[in-house]
Amino acid sequence: MTDWQIAAEFEDILYHKADGMAKITINRPQVRNAFRPKTITEMITAFADAREDVEIGVVLLTGAGPATDGKYAFCAGGDQKVRGDGGYISESGVPRLNVLDLQRLIRTMPQPVIALVAGYAIGGGHVLHVVCDLTIAADNAIFGQTGPMVGSFDGGFGASYLARLVGQKKAREIWYLCRQYDAQEALDMGLVNKVVPVEQLESEGIQWAQEILDKSPLAIRCLKSAFNADCDGQAGIQELAGNATLLFYMTEEAQEGKQAFLEKRKPNFRQYPKLP
Numbered sequence: 415m416t417d418w419q420i421a422a423e424f425e426d427i428l429y430h431k432a433d434g435m436a437k438i439t440i441n442r443p444q445v446r447n448a449f450r451p452k453t454i455t456e457m458i459t460a461f462a463d464a465r466e467d468v469e470i471g472v473v474l475l476t477g478a479g480p481a482t483d484g485k486y487a488f489c490a491g492g493d494q495k496v497r498g499d500g501g502y503i504s505e506s507g508v509p510r511l512n513v514l515d516l517q518r519l520i521r522t523m524p525q526p527v528i529a530l531v532a533g534y535a536i537g538g539g540h541v542l543h544v545v546c547d548l549t550i551a552a553d554n555a556i557f558g559q560t561g562p563m564v565g566s567f568d569g570g571f572g573a574s575y576l577a578r579l580v581g582q583k584k585a586r587e588i589w590y591l592c593r594q595y596d597a598q599e600a601l602d603m604g605l606v607n608k609v610v611p612v613e614q615l616e617s618e619g620i621q622w623a624q625e626i627l628d629k630s631p632l633a634i635r636c637l638k639s640a641f642n643a644d645c646d647g648q649a650g651i652q653e654l655a656g657n658a659t660l661l662f663y664m665t666e667e668a669q670e671g672k673q674a675f676l677e678k679r680k681p682n683f684r685q686y687p688k689l690p
């Protein structure tokens with residue numbers, strides 16, 4: 415039994431930590447966990463906190479539910495009731511598409527993020543699970559994009575990375591036809607990693623997280639950036655190279671450079687082997 419502790423209080427999300435895991439729950443079940451700018455700002459704050467916490471090795475992202483009508487949702491995308499001409503209107507009256515910042519944070523943070531999807535993962539909510547490292551679906555999960563039906567589209571990760579996951583033909587079908595797909599169909603097309611009964615969703619996610627936590631965090635971190643580098647261009651290379659620098663800083667050879675500078679002497683790099 416996981417002893418989740420409240421990590422911080424928010425209005426639109428719940429944020430917990432336990433046993434090396436952080437859990438972020440979108441908590442607007444009355445609107446199928448659709449997000450407004452405030453929801454995203456809070457999620458960015460929580461994800462940034464998890465990223466900085468050296469005790470946290472895996473983040474679980476999920477949606478609160480079921481709602482009062484008994485239906486579940488991971489997230490139904492942007493809250494159409496606050497959608498304005500230039501984006502979703504924040505409390506300050508400024509239109510925002512700040513979910514794009516959240517997508518990049520999920521993708522670039524060193525820890526794996528696992529989406530736990532029960533019920534609807536639709537529109538911008540579908541893209542959120544797509545950008546997570548892994549997705550575990552409940553048997554009641556329903557996946558789909560609605561953009562061309564509601565006058566929107568996500569041509570970033572929502573299109574190109576989706577195509578990496580399911581292939582070009584299927585990604586185009588998903589976006590052009592705006593159909594809904596059940597959990598088994600999602601598994602068959604490589605959109606999710608596993609399907610479990612809804613009551614086992616969280617425990618399955620915790621088991622996957624704990625298995626990852628038993629592995630080398632530096633190896634996992636480097637693998638995540640290596641997978642990203644394949645699709646993310648110069649930003650992906652920067653992420654991968656940042657990890658090379660991090661590992662290099664841990665070597666005696668790199669420390670010799672710093673030490674020599676501090677001691678105002680010439681560094682002796684000749685002492686280190688030139689490995690084949």
Ligand SMILES: CC(C)(COP(=O)(O)OP(=O)(O)OC[C@H]1O[C@@H](n2cnc3c(N)ncnc32)[C@H](O)[C@@H]1OP(=O)(O)O)[C@@H](O)C(=O)NCCC(=O)NCCSC(=O)c1cc(O)c2ccccc2c1O
Pocket residue numbers: 444445446448485490491492493494495502511512513514534536537538539560561564566567568569
């Ligand atoms: C998700 C559904 C298929 C569920 O259908 P169901 O029949 O089960 O439930 P209801 O339709 O009756 O909904 C219950 C209740 O929730 C409200 N609600 C649901 N979704 C939203 C929403 N997205 N925004 C606001 N409110 C929502 C609904 O109104 C009901 O409330 P009542 O008070 O009326 O009872 C179905 O609900 C559905 O299709 N929802 C809409 C899905 C959708 O189109 N989402 C937006 C896609 S666009 C998007 O998300 C998006 C966001 C971004 O920030 C972007 C940024 C950059 C690029 C692109 C972006 C982008 O595309």
